[in-house]
Amino acid sequence: MRPMGPILIALALAMPVAARADFRDLEIGARPLAVGGAFVSISDDANGVYWNPAGLVWMERPELLGMITRAYGIDDLGLYYLSGAGKVGQFALGGSWMRLGITDVYNEDTFSFAGARGWGKMSFGVTLKFLKVDAPGYEQYDDPGYMGAQMEPTLDVGWQWRPLKSLSFGVAAYNLTRPEINLIDTTTETDPVPRDYRAGFSFVVREVWLLTMDVVKRDTDESSSTLHAGTELWFYDAVALRAGVDRGRITMGAAVDAGRWQIDGVVSAHQMMGNLYRLSLTLRK
Helix, strand or coil, X not given: CCCHHHHHHHHHHHHHHHCCCCCCCCCCCHHHHHCCCCCCCCCCCCCHHHHCHHHHHHCCCCEEEEEEEEECCCCCEXXXXXXXXXXXXXXXXXXXXXXXXXXXXXXXXXXXXXXXXXXXXXXXXXXXXXXXXXXXXXXXXXXXXXXXXXXXXXXXXXXXXXXXXXXXXXXXXXXXXXXXXXXXXXXCCCCECCXXXXXXXXXXXXXXXXXXXXXXXXXXXXXXXXXXXXXXXXXXXXXXXEEEEECCEEEXXXXXXXXXXXXXXXEEEECCCEEEEEEEEEEEC
C-alpha cells in the first residue's frame, strides 16, 4: 500500500460514524469523465443508467459496459462499474452495479434499475437505486456499535430534449428521498445522502465536434454549485479525442470505436493527490 493508503483508511472509518456516504461525487464512466463530467444532455449509452436514465431512449443498440479505475496510485482503492441497457420501441431499460471501496475496510455499492420512455424529441426516465454501505474494518476491530451492512432505496429522475439533431438539453435529480445510512448505533448524528441537481446542454458542430456543459447543485450547501465543461472530436467515426474541466481539474481522454466494441480511456489530473486513470469497454449487439 502507498503512503496515502493509511490516510484513506482512516477517512473511510470516519465516514460511517457521521453517515456521510456520498454515492454521487464519482463521475462514473470513462467518456463522461473525459468531457469533464458534462454528460447529462448527451447521455445516450449504457452510462445513462447512472447519469440520466432519459438518455437510454436514444440508444441505437443494446450495450454492456464495464469500467475499472486506478486512483492516485493506491492499490487498495477501487472504483468499478458494470452496466447494461437496451431499447424496445419507445421504451428503454437498464441496470447497473457500482462499487467504491477500500479492500477489507469500507465499501459503497449502488444497484440501479432504470426505465425510460420517449415522446418525439423528448424523453423521461426514472432510476430505482439501492445504496449499500459496509465497513468490514469495524468488524476487524470488534466495534460493539457496528450494526453491519446497511441498505436504503432512493430514486433518480431525468429528462432530455433534442429539438435539433445538433442540440440537446438535459436535466437530472439524484437521491430524491435523501436516504439516511448509519452504521454505528452509538451516534445520533446522521446526515442524509446528498440530493444533487444537474442541468446542461450540448451542441455538435458538423456532426464530429461536440461541445457540452453542465451545472451541478448540491442541496447541502448553497455555495456548492459547480461548472463542468468538455469537448469531443471524432475522426472517421472510429477515433475520438476528448478534453474537459471537472470542478477545476483537467481531464483528457480518447476512444476507439470498432462498431461492435468500443474502448474509452481517460486521465484526470489532481494537483495534490495525483492522477486518476480509468478504462471502460463497451460491447454492442
